Amino acid sequence: MPVEVIMPKVDMDMASGKILAWHVSAGDEVSKGDPLFDIETDKAAMEVESPGDGILRFPVDEGAVVQIGRPVGWIYADGEVASDPPGGIPSSKDEFRQSVPGEATADGSRNNISSGPDNISGKFRASPLARSLARADGFEIATIVGTGPRGRIEAKDVRNYQARRESEADTSDALAVSESASGTGTPIILLHGFASDAKSWTRLESNLGQRPLVRMELPGHGRSQILKAVGFPDLAATVRQTFDGLNLDKAHLIGHSLGGALLLDLANARPDLVASLTLIAPAGLGPEINGELLAGILRATRSESLGPWLKKLVADESLVTESYVQAAMRDRMEQSTRAAQEAMADALFPDGVQAFDLRAALARVEVPTRILWGKQDRMIQWNHALRAPGRVAIHLLDGIGHMPQIEAPEEVARIIEANL
Amino acid sequence: MSGRSERVRGKLSYAEAIREALDIAMDRDERVVLMGEDIGVYGGAFQVTGDLFGKYGPERVIDTPISELGGAGVAIGAAMTGLRPVFEFQFSDFAALAMEQIVNQAAKLRYMLGGAVSVPVVMRFPAGSGTGAAAQHSQSIEAWLGHVPGLKVVQPSTPEDAKGLLLSAIEDPDPVMIFEHKLLYKTKGHVPRGHYETPIGEAALRRIGHSLTIVATSIMARKSLSAAEELARQGIHADVIDLRSIRPIDRETVLASVRKTGRLMCVYEGVKTLGIGAEISAMVAESDAFDFLEAPIVRLGGAECPIPYNPELEKSVVPQEPDILEAARNLVQGRI
Amino acid sequence: MASSNMPYAVRAYERRRLADALRKMILIRKFEEAAEASYMRGLIHGTMHLSIGQEASAVGSCMSLEERDKITSTHRGHGHCLARGADLGRMFAEFFGKETGYCRGRGGSMHIADVERGNLGANGIVGGGLPIAVGSALSAKRLGTGAVTVCFFGDGANNEGAFHESLNMAAIWKLPVVFVCENNLYGMSMSTDRSTAVGNISERAAAYSMPGATVDGNDFSAVAEAVDAAVARARAGEGPSLVENMTYRLRGHSRSDRNRYRTKQEIDDWAKRDPITRLFGMLVSHGVMAEGDMAELDGDAARKIDDALAFAASSPDPKVEEAAFYVYAGSGAR
């Protein structure tokens, strides 16, 4: 029998927990005591260790909310056949206590929505349509996380899963990566922000000395392909996948804006592989973002309309020269690029709000971490930095906007260098 | 070409439409007789037969004593032997007194006699709550009779269908039970002139949408339609199916809609448990349309209690428009 | 002898009881008039059936009933209920659908019962009370309580199968039940001439081997005499009887009746035989009451009714959440 991996109760009044990230994937081998996954509860976030040795199978998706005591995956012994997730006996009898149909209820209610347990061990709530879609496609519905009531897997979850799988399939080396020619020591990974690309690091790079640099580019940005799935969890998974593909022992992470949020997520998922984390004006620490400014950049189809918006990204607008704007516009000339970025903005920043929240992840990251922020940032307010836990260093740069790595590269480099 | 007067005819009430159907049927077929309590000079408890007594006289508009079991049985016997009786129950609740003749005789005679007889009787049942008549005069018992093979059971919700289904019923060689919600009698609508038949066993798709399927009967079809208008303003578009006939049931119309919308809600006034909603739900669950369901099925039906007298209580025990709205929103917006 | 010419009632009852009977009949009349007024002002839901003109039948039939005795009533049952001493306030409260009503607002006029006073309930089903009355008599006999059940029903009900089945069973088992048919000439629009094969419904008693009598139902004394005898017979274990009180409802069948099946003349003629006027006249002529007493009786009844209406109007409605209470034992307070 496979070993059941359950959502543990780690807090007195905890009813359910959210799977933040798996440290291993389905099919990977784990040993008892290995970090297996991270959970988040109302109050706390913590790492859960593997309860046994073997192969992880049927892990529920990251982001799923699971009732305590319910399985989130199974560990199979080597060679043990795993065609279906094992059924199980619900741990509480209450789930099967149902009201007698037709019983006159004392309160006279009649149209009460039927309720039931959120989950039953080994059983999955899925709409019949979702099941038939999965059946037609030949995969096990249990591999999907449901977003419907009580975690029901609905048709849209299946379709999203199919889309994600496809996009993963055709971008197996998902993100474009460029590496500096030379360098020694622990490499630095750079990830730019939304509607930007790896070129935005050029000024900073020349101040960073001799370390190997690895620049990733977001999907639909720079030389990366366009991905169909564009939500934050998808992006984070792609970044993880790209990072894993690099096979580094350790890396320093430097991310800007959306790139900051994604590297923060990576640091949380791969704590042992990260040496330090530098977040420049990162997203993910609060809901506010300048939606108008985002929309303005996305909408622009020529340099005349792009220029005024780009100027708002910096404090000293003279930095945004005509040739800078023209170069930026050249990168955005492709209609498909703009459409891809627009779809991404719609998923990440619907109605001008940051749809993801990484404060809990930041609270968990233990590697040396610092945040740099320009006090004149008009895209994301610097005071989001104040939500970081005390151990995170905060550097606030006066007279600087949303792009410190361009506006004050020496200063930024000094701060980073001092801590590498 | 139809004349001008043909086109300018105003709307008829549901009761008037039934009376017109009776009049047409009596006029074209001598065998049609009406039977029931106080249907003669009184005009019927709900004034449905009205002045037909004046027109056709006591030989064809027959007041019975207060004898439901006997009266219904006499109509059945007469139907077996050449007449085409239309029997009016004063309230559908009194069918309980005549169950023997309806269930053991009318429904089964053709079968028991190996097809040797027909029982072309029509029975009309004023049904439903909302009049303050309390527990013994307000029930919706159509599902009781819907459970009996040999009977046909219909529930028109519009004046046009009230006439068309009654005319079909009179022509039908088998016993047809017609449930008429009392609150519908005064509702008005366009009614085609002359003789026409609305087929028994065909549902009517009254409104086309894609967000959910509402299958409703009788007055609940009206309430559901009106709720659907409001839902449309909120971006929820319902297919509204007026079932019209509960035996036989129009399976295909329901299944086709559910395949399209993936969400099913049944709305009916009869007691929720073991009622029409159970049948519709099971029908879907047993069919391929099951594979198109995206959410649990919702039934809105009467509470598990008799109809109370107090007006607020009375309203609270049968589905009302706000209940339909709320349930539809919950269903579509993924709250169940 | 003068005394032998005296009406039964004057011979049989003390003055106080006679005055009480008259007071009850007046109360029933005023009560129904007030109910009618409330109905017309929209304070009462649904429908209601008034027994105005039939008060002597209700009160006269209950004269020899004791506390342990039972009655079953009909849709036209306000008089029966009040004849057994029901509380006016709780009756009005029921009409108004209030929690303080006899049925906690769930039954309304057509289902009023006062089980504590032996009234097993009005009935929405014509003939519905007949078998129940026989059942009540069966348990009285088996349990040896000595209780008699008076079963009220209308002329219309005598054509339901339940009537015939009930009389037969009461007779074969010699049960202590008195069937009181209030023949007001019509079952809704259908006159007994048209609905019933026999001239007098009491003739049907013969088919079930029990005594049958037809009396002037608007004559309090005649009603009391016939029913008292039947009750005595029942109590003595001699079995059931059928008494037919010939009476008349001065109002329509229900509030929506347009009286198309009877004439104005007929109604007026019966109005002249008003049972209350007749009883009062009799009591005056036998010195039980004085001419001037009527005003006081009227005033008395009016005051009681005002108080009862006030009680009903200020009572709370039942809670919507409690609509399904009382469906089964154990739900709701009792």
Ligand SMILES: Cc1ncc(C[n+]2csc(CCOP(=O)(O)OP(=O)(O)O)c2C)c(N)n1
């Ligand atoms: C079984 C049944 N059939 C019909 C009715 C409708 N209905 C109510 S009262 C009534 C007339 C009853 O006549 P009768 O028994 O003479 O009593 P009355 O109204 O004259 O007091 C009728 C037909 C009913 N309530 N129950």
Ligand SMILES: [Mg+2]
């Ligand atoms: Mg009568």
